[in-house]
Amino acid sequence: MKNNEKYVSRVIIKKTKSYLKISYIIFLLILISFSSILISSLAQIFETKKNYYDNLNTHIIEVSSKQGESNQTNNLTYKDIEQIKNISKTNGDYSVFGEYTINFGIPYDNDSNSIFVYSFEKEFSDMIGLDFSDNNILYTNNTNIIDKPITLKIPIIQTDNDGFNSNNYKEFSLHGKKNNVKNLSFIKNIISNNSSVIVSKDKYQEIVNIMFNTTKEDFENSINNYDDLGISPIKRLFVYSHDINNVDYLANEIDKIKYNTTYAFSYYDNIADSLSISQIAIFATLFLALIIMAFNLIFSSELYYKSIQKDLGILKHYGYTQKSVFSIYASNLKNIMLIIYSITVLFNIIFTFFIARLDILKIILVVSLIEGLFILIVSIIIRYLLNKKCQKSTLRLLKYSKDFE
């Protein structure tokens, strides 16, 4: 637009009606309120989504037992690991890990108390954050043994005609350390129990070897032969799916071959749950308010343009072309809308930085884009109304300005 037309715009904007100004201000306020609810909802959704994706719980299918022929539940064996590993190679990568235990308590120190020993494969331990770079560590939440040396009294078991019996024991030294693993639902039972401890797989093997007077090789051979040592060492299996979207499918496949599984609830339920009903209600209300305010603004603008028809006529009579008259008023509209949009975007940026921790740029962009589009549509409608007024003949604008049609 030419400089002179800008001058004309500036001179004429003095005449903007107060009801129109109020409409613009309310429109801005509602827009900002809408921003705040949209930003906080998006922040929450993104956070839930990220937590969900990051959360180990959601990647893991827990296999607790196998159903036998006549629907009795059977303990798991080494064979089951291989069987589950062979289910499906086509549907993404997954790994199968065992949870190893000794199914009776082991006394320690001079206490009459005993502890239950658990162990996982090294890869799984790493995954859940148990560091066994020092092999002597024993993870526990029992305050009596945290940060202390602990001596297990491992029973040496002989088999005779009456079954197991043990009169001797061997001392075995480990070092207690606090178990800092949190929020993992599938090992909560271990973490929350004061008498449960976790040791490295190597130490677990050593303990078993001592108990049954076997060698390391024996143990490994036993595993290779799928021959458990008579102590049902595998309590549960954990199937880790690398791709979260395969969890459902994989769990189904495992169910099919008669294993009992549990896993985290479905992904989409989770996202929907992250927004509360009241939040959705506020969102809907503000959205409605925004629409109503947009209509109010459009209606007020129409009223305003009707009231200034004589001014439009005078400008045309002075010799301004229809296009000039249009752009003189449209530029005022554009400036006001730009100011409103700038304030809104500024608010979006500040508010997002305050409230969101993740995807800050994405949230600002999405919200600002939606609102920009909305403002654009409202502007286009108002411009259309203005243009219709400008198209009227000068005589009509001058003569019939007073009657409000």
Next chain:
Amino acid sequence: MIELINVKKSFENKIIFKNLNFTIKAGEIYILQGSSGVGKTTMLNMIYGYEKNYTGEIKKISDKLKIEYLFQDDLIFNNISVLENMKLKMIADTRDNPDEEKIEKILKQFGILDLKDSLTTKLSGGEKQRLKLSQMLLSDSDIILMDEPISNLDKENANIITKLIEEIYSEKTLFIVTHDDLNFNKKVHQLYMKDGQIYEK
């Protein structure tokens, strides 16, 4: 300069002109009188191009013929100053930055330079009329059409404005429509309109 040939014009079923013929010659001054509703303003609207719905022909000497039209109603912006009103009109005419010197010279001619920063809402009827007449001088027009330039003014003001028009516009072609008697010293065409025809007195 401008020729109306066999012009017919009616509003709905009311016939204003059955067959109007008239010629405006360059450098002349025409004063057209006639009773209310006879069609004086309608004729100006047709000449200026605001009223297009007629039959017959209105011939102009050139497509570039520059006409100024002093409208019957007050066509000035309220709530802005005299100077700003002048600037708005000048920008429309010249499409250029307004020449403030020229504006002030014209305002001085019409005796309202002191009022250049006053809001137009505060002007008297006579002062408004002077402003409107000042605007007519901003462009180099070939002919000026004036619709009731001195109506709604008291005798004294009417005489002053009449004198100003005669002095300042003496070089131009003028076509003035009026109820009232305009006493020009110069020789003018005194016309009256009746039954859709124009007669010379």
